[in-house]
Amino acid sequence: MSRQKTLLERRYAALGLTLIAPTVLIFSAVIVYPLFSAIYLSFYNVFTPTLEGEWVGLSNYAELLQSGKFWNALKNTLIWTIGSLSLQLIFGIGMALVLHQNIWFRSLARSLILFPYFISTVVAVLVWKWLFNDLYGILNHLLMKVGIIDFPMDFLGTMPNAMISVIMVGAWKYFPFVVIAVLARLQSIPDALYEAAKIDGAGPIARFFDITLPQLRDVLVVIVMLRAIWDFKEFDLIFLLTGGGPLNDTQTLPLLVYQEAFALNDMGMASAYAVVMMLIMLVFMIVYIRRTKDDEGS
């Protein structure tokens, strides 16, 4: 009997392997192989147009750590990630609390809030470039009308305006993610908790800090990890808005990789940047993956 069972189990295992085979094949070809290939390339000097290269060992990495470009890009990446992520969290949690209330046309409001997240970054950037336009943009017009500025402002061509604009547009585009995630969690907090706190005489502010926030803690950790990873690797939004300029003041690591590979034509150096960037992200990724595993275990 037990022999037969193991036979069945073995047949099941074989079937399971067959079902996963296409996934494994595709993964190996388009993800695992390129990943190792990227590490391998980072030890070479590859001239992009001819694709000819020579082994240079660790010299790409040595150059990278000594060059101001890398540290500048790392600094910009951190400013962008931290700035945008904080705004996403503040607006996202605030908006989720508002949408959790019974406001008029709630589902319409929710759709409108969600929309920036789903439109293409290309669309978002085109619209914002038009809003930011120095001659005919509505933003300059409004700011001048209210009297905040006397002359049209250059939103994307000077510092610190460019970084602030990029961070703001990033916050606008990605805060809906926080809204939906927090909203889903809010809806699962038992009402009884609030009733009990009310009876004990807790006001709305005390209820927020004593019940809502602790209940949200777990989901917030997940949101912060995921968004930190995604913001850190953001390419489209920054590349399309400023292209890394003015000078290199909004150039983040992904933009640096692109520039090095396809504008400066050094794929080896670009790979070295990409590998270092991945190593930095690995810290966040491991924390997130650990957390997910723990969740599944419990």
Added chain:
Amino acid sequence: MLTFRKILFNLMAWSIVLAVAFPLFWMLVTSVKPGFELFRRPPTILPETWTFEHYWKLLSETNFLIYFRNSIILSSATTLVVVAVATLGAFSLVRFKYRGRESLAFLVLFTYLLPSVVLIIPLYLLLVGLGVSNTIFSLVIAYTTFALPYALWLLRSFMAGIPEDLESAALCDGATRMGAFRDVILPQLLPGIISTALFTFILSWNEYLYALVLVNSDSSRPLTTGVMNMLISSFNIEWSLLMAASVMMSVPLIIVFAFLQSYLTRGFGAGGVKG
């Protein structure tokens, strides 16, 4: 008193919502304003004269329709391949036991978080080496690098939500594993498959970086790089035309949104947050 506070709260909430939605409203308004009205000071909030000339121009004088067709083919093909492979893969990862299963699940999550710029250089070399660069096909290959881990991860959590008893019952009644999969699991998984497909489609529809690097001929360019090219290559930027292009580019998303919102929120809960 209480109703007054309620009204005040509603007005506040809605003014924030409208402020967030304003860029999209402005995109729509700009796309139907005639050229001369665009440069009016102060700007008109609603167009004085409505016109669809920019849409007409977009469809008749630019490559927009070619880009649109390319994007439809590209996103549909990616979605089809990825969802088919990922459904089988997720079934295997959740319901079968074999060595290496855990490490595979780990690899899926890892690649789900992996930045595109790490893979893009070797992928570029690979696709150029295979001689398929500059085709829609090469983009489908490139898009699976982010779409497949994503779809697998989503479907895995949908699959985990289906009670195991259902399958066991079917097996007791003499069904084979694949028979049970077809008759019991697939119908249960259908909402999950639909929302995964929608998300994958949107993801592919919006992708920019791979399209920028891998394709540089107008005949196989998708919308993202195609429309952006209209901005860069034009001598005199026609904002109305670009806004019309933006609206048209968002139409499929609006359709998906309007009809299938419940599927979208479901997918959002399963993939983005619960992990």
